[in-house]
Amino acid sequence: MNILLASSEVVPFAKTGGLADVSGALPIEIAKLGHRPIVFMPAYRAALQSGQPIEPYGDEFSIPIGSKIVAGSYLKSRLPNSDVDVVLVSQPEYFDRAGLYQENGEDYPDNCERFVFFCRAVMEGIRTLGLHVDLIHCNDWQTGLIPAYLALEYRHAPRYAKIASMLTIHNLAYQGNFWHWDMLLTGLDWRYFNWRQMEFFGRLNLLKTGIVFANSLTTVSPRYAQEIQTSELGCGLEGVLSHRTESLHGIINGIDETVWNPSIDPHLAANYDVNNWRDGKTTCKRALQEEMGLPTEAAPLIGLIGRLAEQKGWTLIIDLMKNLVPRTDVQWVVLGTGEPSYQQALEELAAAYPTKVAVRMAFSDAIAHRIEAGSDMFLMPSRYEPCGLNQLYSLKYGTVPIVHETGGLADTIVDFTGDAARDGASNGFQFREYRSEALLETVRRALEVFTHHPDQWGRLVECGMRQDWSWSRSARQYVSLYEQLAAS
Numbered sequence: 001m002n003i004l005l006a007s008s009e010v011v012p013f014a015k016t017g018g019l020a021d022v023s024g025a026l027p028i029e030i031a032k033l034g035h036r037p038i039v040f041m042p043a044y045r046a047a048l049q050s051g052q053p054i055e056p057y058g059d060e061f062s063i064p065i066g067s068k069i070v071a072g073s074y075l076k077s078r079l080p081n082s083d084v085d086v087v088l089v090s091q092p093e094y095f096d097r098a099g100l101y102q103e104n105g106e107d108y109p110d111n112c113e114r115f116v117f118f119c120r121a122v123m124e125g126i127r128t129l130g131l132h133v134d135l136i137h138c139n140d141w142q143t144g145l146i147p148a149y150l151a152l153e154y155r156h157a158p159r160y161a162k163i164a165s166m167l168t169i170h171n172l173a174y175q176g177n178f179w180h181w182d183m184l185l186t187g188l189d190w191r192y193f194n195w196r197q198m199e200f201f202g203r204l205n206l207l208k209t210g211i212v213f214a215n216s217l218t219t220v221s222p223r224y225a226q227e228i229q230t231s232e233l234g235c236g237l238e239g240v241l242s243h244r245t246e247s248l249h250g251i252i253n254g255i256d257e258t259v260w261n262p263s264i265d266p267h268l269a270a271n272y273d274v275n276n277w278r279d280g281k282t283t284c285k286r287a288l289q290e291e292m293g294l295p296t297e298a299a300p301l302i303g304l305i306g307r308l309a310e311q312k313g314w315t316l317i318i319d320l321m322k323n324l325v326p327r328t329d330v331q332w333v334v335l336g337t338g339e340p341s342y343q344q345a346l347e348e349l350a351a352a353y354p355t356k357v358a359v360r361m362a363f364s365d366a367i368a369h370r371i372e373a374g375s376d377m378f379l380m381p382s383r384y385e386p387c388g389l390n391q392l393y394s395l396k397y398g399t400v401p402i403v404h405e406t407g408g409l410a411d412t413i414v415d416f417t418g419d420a421a422r423d424g425a426s427n428g429f430q431f432r433e434y435r436s437e438a439l440l441e442t443v444r445r446a447l448e449v450f451t452h453h454p455d456q457w458g459r460l461v462e463c464g465m466r467q468d469w470s471w472s473r474s475a476r477q478y479v480s481l482y483e484q485l486a487a488s
């Protein structure tokens with residue numbers, strides 16, 4: 001099959017979160033399974049400066065945006081170490097900017113216009129670049145208009161008649177909600193601006209548009225697929241999603257094992273695998289302690305990496321640290337960027353307890369790798385988590401995850417309790433209720449096993465390291481859905 005994957009961020013061209021990891025890795029695996037993927041993304045400044053070879057592709061094109069005609073062009077590159085083409089939609093006024101969606105914490109005021117342009121450029125690219133496409137795989141609100149354009153405007157054009165559409169929801173909380181007059185930018189008839197289709201409480205909602213018009217929907221874990229149909233985590237779209245429950249599937253993301261693999265990771269002080277992890281992790285832990293200015297003691301070391309956003313559980317984490325840091329010898333290494341209030345609380349803890357807490361308020365891939373390898377435990381108490389990648393990296397690196405039982409965390413982590421613990425089937429620790437007390441109790445449980453039952457800890461580590469969270473597993477599930485869609 002010929003699959004066009006449209007995404008607003010793709011590793012190694014531009015990234016703000018897990019979506020970029022998915023969009024960079026999934027197409028390569030789809031190609032390995034014998035299909036022909038092509039990726040479309042905006043030509044952001046970050047992408048142009050990413051160091052990837054990029055060349056012009058095809059002719060200039062023009063697109064109606066409201067009452068304007070806007071010109072753009074296509075550029076072409078490849079996903080590294082693959083034959084997968086990447087088409088970058090170039091329009092310097094929209095995309096040659098310092099950020100992807102925002103600067104200094106403020107969304108760009110013309111985000112709707114920028115992604116209307118991107119969606120139309122993807123649709124036009126099929127024709128003007130002469131592509132044969134069987135299915136368009138859209139991702140998140142930035143591509144939500146594509147299924148609508150396909151269903152409402154392009155259906156009768158010969159090259160488009162048989163194209164199916166799929167939309168993957170990576171995080172339902174980000175919906176692309178804009179004021180109603182932006183409907184004019186889309187060029188679609190006002191009759192679609194109603195509560196069953198594109199309208200959401202008086203505003204234009206691009207994710208809802210995609211959910212309504214796509215032939216098939218996926219999200220990034222089976223548990224999250226259930227959760228987003230409830231009022232608690234449905235972000236107001238639970239009704240629309242329940243309506244489409246038959247077409248909604250959950251597929252866990254994979255990890256890119258050419259990048260996240262302790263046996264070949266170039267960022268580490270020592271490489272290791274499941275057979276020699278004790279030595280390898282001891283070296284990596286010592287190196288991490290030295291890098292972070294912590295004493296090189298045998299104390300348990302807890303790692304944390306992620307956006308400093310409420311979703312990721314920082315309110316609980318800071319409560320927990322305030323409680324445990326003064327009372328225990330546990331060391332903490334935190335890497336993140338985001339909300340200033342969390343940043344300040346973490347920096348205060350590091351200043352008060354410099355031998356126990358190290359924080360790096362930065363986005364650093366290299367440090368992220370070293371934290372995954374050098375920590376004993378990885379803490380990820382997200383309030384909700386569509387899939388989560390860091391707990392999967394942790395499993396691969398022999399770092400035992402402690403997570404809240406939600407979304408992809410619930411689907412990937414098996415708590416160390418009961419039969420699972422006895423049978424060696426546990427790979428981490430989970431707590432159910434999203435409360436500080438529950439998190440504290442679970443971290444204490446993990447510390448107890450780590451400190452007093454090293455054999456049991458070893459089984460936990462090895463269970464996680466042996467599991468297969470590779471993209472090839474996820475890609476097979478996507479391909480099976482693509483094939484079902486094409487057949488219907």
Ligand code: ADP
Nearest residue numbers: 017018306307336362363364365368388389390
């Ligand atoms: P989300 O997409 O919701 O932010 P995920 O766990 O799915 O969360 O993916 C986050 C990705 O971004 C992971 O690859 C993680 O390692 C990376 N990441 C997040 N914050 C940082 C940071 N400060 N430095 C380096 N990598 C980070």
